[in-house]
Amino acid sequence: MHTGIMQRQRAKDSDEVSDVDLYARLPLEDAVAQEALSALYRRYSQRIYTYCRKILGDNHIAEDLLQETFIKLFDSGKQGRIIENFPAYLMTIARNLCLSYRARNKRAYVQVEDFHLTARDVPYEHKELLHLIHASLELLPEDYREAFVLREYNGLTYNEISEVIGESLDVVKVRIFRAKKKLRDILAPYLSDLNDNS
Amino acid sequence: MTPLNPDEALYAFVDGELELGDEQRLFDALASHPELRTEMKDVLAIRNAVHRDVLFPPASAETEILAATGLVAPVGVGAVAVAASPTLLSRFLHTGGGILAGVIIAYFLFNTEDSSIVNGSDTKSGNAQAGLGQGAQSTQLSDVQTGATPPPVAAAPVRVETLYVRVKDKAPKSVTSIADNGNEAANAEQTNPNITNAAPNGGDFSGIASLRITTAPSLYMSSSSSLAPGGLFRDTRWSEASPLMAGVVDAPYSIRMRSLPSSVGSDRRIPQSVNDAVLANAAVAFLYPVMHDVRVGAEVGFEAYHQVFTTLRDGRPVEVDQTPVLAWFGGTAEWAPSEFDLLLTGLRPFASLTGGYALAQGPMGNIVVGLQYQPLGPLRMSAGYSYGMLGFRDTGNWFVSKKYGFTYALSVDL
Numbered sequence: 309m310h311t312g313i314m315q316r317q318r319a320k321d322s323d324e325v326s327d328v329d330l331y332a333r334l335p336l337e338d339a340v341a342q343e344a345l346s347a348l349y350r351r352y353s354q355r356i357y358t359y360c361r362k363i364l365g366d367n368h369i370a371e372d373l374l375q376e377t378f379i380k381l382f383d384s385g386k387q388g389r390i391i392e393n394f395p396a397y398l399m400t401i402a403r404n405l406c407l408s409y410r411a412r413n414k415r416a417y418v419q420v421e422d423f424h425l426t427a428r429d430v431p432y433e434h435k436e437l438l439h440l441i442h443a444s445l446e447l448l449p450e451d452y453r454e455a456f457v458l459r460e461y462n463g464l465t466y467n468e469i470s471e472v473i474g475e476s477l478d479v480v481k482v483r484i485f486r487a488k489k490k491l492r493d494i495l496a497p498y499l500s501d502l503n504d505n506s
Numbered sequence: 507m508t509p510l511n512p513d514e515a516l517y518a519f520v521d522g523e524l525e526l527g528d529e530q531r532l533f534d535a536l537a538s539h540p541e542l543r544t545e546m547k548d549v550l551a552i553r554n555a556v557h558r559d560v561l562f563p564p565a566s567a568e569t570e571i572l573a574a575t576g577l578v579a580p581v582g583v584g585a586v587a588v589a590a591s592p593t594l595l596s597r598f599l600h601t602g603g604g605i606l607a608g609v610i611i612a613y614f615l616f617n618t619e620d621s622s623i624v625n626g627s628d629t630k631s632g633n634a635q636a637g638l639g640q641g642a643q644s645t646q647l648s649d650v651q652t653g654a655t656p657p658p659v660a661a662a663p664v665r666v667e668t669l670y671v672r673v674k675d676k677a678p679k680s681v682t683s684i685a686d687n688g689n690e691a692a693n694a695e696q697t698n699p700n701i702t703n704a705a706p707n708g709g710d711f712s713g714i715a716s717l718r719i720t721t722a723p724s725l726y727m728s729s730s731s732s733l734a735p736g737g738l739f740r741d742t743r744w745s746e747a748s749p750l751m752a753g754v755v756d757a758p759y760s761i762r763m764r765s766l767p768s769s770v771g772s773d774r775r776i777p778q779s780v781n782d783a784v785l786a787n788a789a790v791a792f793l794y795p796v797m798h799d800v801r802v803g804a805e806v807g808f809e810a811y812h813q814v815f816t817t818l819r820d821g822r823p824v825e826v827d828q829t830p831v832l833a834w835f836g837g838t839a840e841w842a843p844s845e846f847d848l849l850l851t852g853l854r855p856f857a858s859l860t861g862g863y864a865l866a867q868g869p870m871g872n873i874v875v876g877l878q879y880q881p882l883g884p885l886r887m888s889a890g891y892s893y894g895m896l897g898f899r900d901t902g903n904w905f906v907s908k909k910y911g912f913t914y915a916l917s918v919d920l
Contacts, residue, residue, distance in 0.1 A: 342577040349568050357563040367827040368777065374563050375571050382575045437555045459521065460556045466523050485517050492548050499548045 327351070327394035334385025345382055352395070353378075355462045356402045362445070362457045363406045373409060377402045396471040399462065403454075403472055437495075437502070444494040452487035459484050512542055520549050564828055566779065758884070758919035760801060762791045762840070766872070767892050767911030769812045770829060780810045783831040789860075791838050793917075799845075805838040805860055809870075809894075811907045817900045826900070834870050836862015842878045842886070852880040856888055868897040868904070874913055884919040 325347070333344035356377050360370035380401050391397045445453050458469045470480045492499075510518065510528055512535040518524040519532055536542050572578040766787040770776055780786045789807025796802050812829045842856035856878035861871040876890015892913040897906055 338577055342572060345572065345575065345577065346568065349571065353563050353567065354561065357567075358561045361561050370561075371563055371567055374567060375574060378571045379574050437551070438559050441552060441555055441559075460553065461559075466521070481514075481518070481523070484521070485514050488517050488549060488552070489513065491552060492545065495552065496548060499551055500544075502551065 328391065331381075331385050331391065331394055334382055335388050341382075341385075345378065345385075348381070348398075349378060352398055355395075356398065358461045359399065359402055359457055360406055362461055363454060364409060369409065373402065373405045376405050380405075393468070393471060395464070396468050399458070399464065399468075399472045437498070440495055440498055441491070444491050447494065448487055448490060452483050452490065455480060455483035456487040456491070512536075512539065513545070516542060516546055517549065520546070520553065562826075758795070760793045760886070760917045760919045762793055762805075762915055762917040764789050764791075764874075764888070764915030765913050766807065766809050767894065767909050767913060769810045769907075769909040769911075777810075777829040779829055779831050783808060783810070786810050786831050793838070793840060799843050800839065800841050802837065802839045804835070805862065806833070806835050808833055809864070811864075811867075811896045811898075811909060813898065813905065813907045815900065815905045817903065830867075832864040832867050832870075832896070834862045834864040834867075836860055836870070842888075844880075848877070850879065852882075854878050854880075856890065864896055864898070868899060870894065870896040876913075886917040886919070888915040888917065889913070 325344075327348065330344040330348050334341050336344075353374060357370055357374045360373040360377075361367060364370060364373070377398065381398060384401075445456070448456065454473065455469060458464045458472060459466075464472065466477055466480050466484070469484075470477045473480070475483075510524075512532060515524055515528050515532040515535070519529065524532065536546065569578065766789060768780070768787050770780060785808040787809055789805050789809070791803050791805035793801035793803035808831055810829050810831045812827075814827050817826055838858060838860040840856065840858040842854055844854060846854040848854060854877070856874075856876060858874045859871070860873075861869070864870045872892050872894030874888075874890045874892045876888055878886055878888040880886040890913055891910070893908070893910045895906060895908050897904055899905070
């Protein structure tokens with residue numbers, strides 16, 4: 309039990325450490341490195357997984373790429389690499405892996421069953437709207453979709469997105485604007501009905 | 507810098523990226539353009555919906571990453587992934603419930619057996635006449651050839667509607683039905699038109715006094731092979747009794763091992779949980795014969811079920827996609843009519859039905875329909891198509907997972 313308390317305390321401590329400091333601990337001894345990697349995983353796994361899932365449309369591939377992303381992160385940390393913007397760096401690793409995967413496997417990524425939602429707790433209109441958003445995302449050009457996912461699903465700022473995708477801030481702004489505008493135009497009739505009913 | 511148009515300003519504002527100097531222009535535009543206000547509502551609705559759409563990686567992903575980096579030992583082979591259950595007691599009760607259901611099914615099926623069926627040992631002990639005149643009676647002539655049992659004679663009025671004939675070489679062409687017809691003249695032999703098998707190989711019916719019955723009942727043949735003390739041999743029986751009721755006594759126990767559909771499509775990567783399991787989709791059953799060609803028993807299996815559902819985590823809807831390998835226990839019933847021979851001797855249709863409880867998950871069941879082949883010997887091979895369902899709970903809601911696919915089985919009669 310004492311060990312459990314210590315572990316929880318260590319986890320709490322590592323939660324208060326900055327991303328860059330945790331990353332700097334990866335080359336240290338195994339116990340410290342494991343703790344640091346676990347803390348980084350807790351912070352970013354959901355975002356990386358969501359990004360891979362939304363870009364590639366397959367849960368299992370997203371899981372694979374999530375794993376690869378953190379292994380690459382660990383390897384780079386072991387080499388003592390210095391980074392300043394950790395979220396952008398991590399997202400860049402994930403993005404490059406997704407792009408490589410997509411280049412290797414050119415096919416339609418989104419599987420209909422992946423959008424099958426069954427939760428009774430989610431209001432029906434929300435489920436339906438999510439279905440429509442998923443379907444509409446598929447209609448967007450890949451660049452626009454990526455910008456939208458990084459902004460809305462990953463919560464990155466325009467500057468961070470610019471860093472991740474290696475494009476200027478203006479390009480990012482335009483892509484996000486056009487992605488959202490196109491999405492809204494597609495969904496406008498449904499949203500109008502939704503607003504009228506509510 | 508070119509000032510943003512109201513559309514661009516609106517989207518930048520929603521994203522928190524609008525310059526302070528542009529905000530007032532946007533507010534002015536919102537005040538004077540109702541369509542811009544509608545657009546803002548729509549944008550916020552989309553944003554809210556997207557923010558509810560949270561995805562979490564599987565719980566095992568972190569361990570797999572740590573193992574891949576060498577920071578922790580890999581997950582042990584054979585791990586069975588199951589969802590959390592409230593208490594150990596509930597797991598025990600659920601598992602016990604599955605077994606109990608199987609036992610109850612077996613009990614009721616077993617108790618439908620007609621007590622008037624008399625087996626060979628009853629004949630030997632002279633109980634063959636018990637329950638005379640009460641309809642379907644059967645006795646076994648398997649011992650006639652060995653002379654162990656005195657054959658019924660005309661002087662002793664015995665009505666025998668069913669004959670079991672054990673032949674070691676060839677099946678009989680005709681089966682002698684022996685019946686008491688009151689004071690009618692006896693010692694008549696009738697060839698049953700329903701029998702079309704080959705001629706008897708010197709079948710020792712000559713010593714059997716027989717009576718003609720005017721309405722010869724239909725006879726059913728049942729075959730089974732077993733591991734007898736003297737080695738492998740196949741029993742062939744003829745029975746007039748209901749095909750569901752005859753041939754029970756000598757039918758052997760059996761053990762059935764079978765595969766189950768994988769629940770992982772060929773276009774999908776095999777999940778780690780399935781890779782790690784020693785028996786990802788297999789089951790073994792002990793079966794007991796209760797009716798003609800019907801066996802029931804208990805079965806235990808390990809089975810992967812692909813589960814995709816949306817649930818709540820910390821008040822937010824989360825899509826879960828997992829393929830746990832579940833342990834389950836239950837009852838099973840198998841039907842394989844041995845009187846059928848499809849193209850090959852011993853090739854017959856079969857069906858099985860299984861119901862039980864998956865540990866820490868919920869009720870499950872599957873049905874299989876296919877073909878069974880039993881060449882000479884105690885082995886029966888089956889192949890068929892299976893459809894299975896699993897009910898499971900998460901945060902108070904029930905979900906259903908289904909799967910189907912080909913399955914094969916090997917049964918050994920004991």
